[in-house]
Amino acid sequence: MTALARISLRWRVAAAFGLGLLVLVSALAFATWKLTSGYMLSQRVEGATRQAEANVRLVNDAIRTDYGSLDDLLTGLSTGPDSTILLYQPRGWITSGRRIDPSALPPEFLQRAMQGRPARQRILAGGIPTLAVTLPIVTPRGCYIELFPLTELDRTFRFLSSLLIGGTLTCAALASAVGWWTSRRALRPLIALTEAASRVAGGDLSARLPAQSDPDLAPLATTFNTTAEALERRVRQDARFAGDVSHELRSPLTTMVNAAEVLERRGGDLPPVARQALDLLLAEVRRFHHMVLDLLEISRADQHGDRRSQELVDVPGLVRNVIAARHGTDLPVEVSEPMLLVSADRRRLDRVVANLLDNAERYAGGPVRLAVCCRDDRVRLEIDDAGPGVPEELRERIFERFARGGYAGRRGVETGSGLGLAIVAEHVQREGGTVWVEDRPGGGARFVVELPEARE
Known part of the structure; x- marks a missing residue:
């Protein structure tokens, strides 16, 4: 017997409800996650890109007009304590905001920046998820890199994923409970049938199923009750027949036993062959008498049931x-x-x-x-x-x-x-x-x- 066959039908139905809804809700949750997270990330990327482009225009203007120190300008362009601006010119790197070593950036991304090619990439800078955006500047062999923190967006993603996972598991648990309750109600007639059949098997031939109003269950109840009534009637008839036969046999058997005992007391006067035949007759008559008494006992029990x-x-x-x-x-x-x-x-x-x-x-x-x-x-x-x-x-x-x-x-x-x-x-x-x-x-x-x- 397989492990699945050892699980009750009620629990299998509940598990089917739970697994079915788990798959459905998981698919919906995954689609919701992909659409929502993708939309929020794209909005953040577009916003960061537009801001970086605006900042690059200001930096280019400052470079063209020979604006004094670029440090003050980059400090004013920083959007928060976790943001970073890196500006590379032939004289070297200028950093504003949170200090990040340029060598900590991904090599491929840094290479694209040094080549003057625009690029965007999500990276982990200093243990903080960030969006790195690089744009070319007017200075030859120069580049502009700005790191936008994604801490709030990452926190939002974690909350959304926890909410979707918790909702999915809750729906699966509720579906299992509904399946268990539904199967219990649906299997109630089957449980009643099992109990009635067990009572019949245990000797209670009066066990019956209650009348069913459901058109699908009514034939089952009617058939079972008809079969039980026919079985009870047949058993009662057989028991009555055995009882009647046994009762009718008691009187002649008693006479035979008494007569055989009289012959047994006179057995000494009989020849050996007749004595041996008498012993066999006495044994069979006594066994037959005992059997009749046992049959009467069984027929009495079968007729009166549990009364x-x-x-x-x-x-x-x-x-x-x-x-x-x-x-x-x-x-x-x-x-x-x-x-x-x-x-x-x-x-x-x-x-x-x-x-x-x-x-x-x-x-x-x-x-x-x-x-x-x-x-x-x-x-x-x-x-x-x-x-x-x-x-x-x-x-x-x-x-x-x-x-x-x-x-x-x-x-x-x-x-x-x-x-x-x-x-x-x-x-x-x-x-x-x-x-x-x-x-x-x-x-x-x-x-x-x-x-x-x-x-x-």
Whole structure:
């Protein structure tokens, strides 16, 4: 699975909104920056050029009229403390304003100036961004250079760029928030569908979607509700059929079991072949009787769904009562706290504990440890056995109906009906808990049941 696939659809929509607007606003901001900065710079360059041309005319007039010292004239032509005027004549350089060594100017620019060719160039003079303008003068081999500071313009550019970048990022963040909010509203029907489907998968066949006024969503809700109703009706019919069949079989099976027990008590009078046939018949009748009782339990749960009688149940006390009612099981219960309560149907929990103990006795040599504790606000029941353990590939399959693991295909009273652990899984799930099997330290299997803890 790629990293993009692990991101939820809601966040992908929000990211698409944000990235889309980020690209759009970035393009507009870049165009705004280019147009604005270009226009402001060109205006500054044109203004500086015009001023330099006016100053050169005054300098040329002064040179033609043999004006005394040019230092005073250049000082008067300086526009500010950061501006610089450089005048070159055969006698040497004359500087006015901020002192800048002519050698600090770019060589190409200085060469053009000395050749008497006009030029303009943005340079960094003394750590200050400036616009250098050079113009020829009437003196042979002379030149006029004026440096105009661009500090204010540079500050304006920085403010404009910060404003555009901040505005672009803000728009992207707002677009992501709008995308997240829009996707949340748009996906609300899908979330409702997911929740309803999860409830159906969890056994709540009464889950339905509310009626939708949107013409695009109404068919989806109608189809889901129709499918859920058909599924509920089919499950109820199948459960009712299984319950009716199981109920009808109870009476003849009871008669068969009683008759078989009478024959068993007179087994000593039967020949060996008849005795062997009787033992096989007794095993199959008892297994069939147990299967009918399990089918009745499952059909009762399927028909009544979650309609149950809830009460506060003390789990350690319930486990002790189940053990006390069984013959041949005398195992102490390890309890971490004197009172561990759950809100559940007591009859279901009785059946869960009894079926887990039956499973340990039938397949794993009996239980060797029973423990009830509390972990993270959940009551935990652990039943360890002395068997060979459950292979990794069978740890989920054994909780399915008619799954008997490695005993599939075998016959005998010890093999069971394949419904005991399925009843455990369904009862625990209906009580809001979980059940699984893991390895027991030292060998064997550990069946774990966790239920939400209830407070008095």
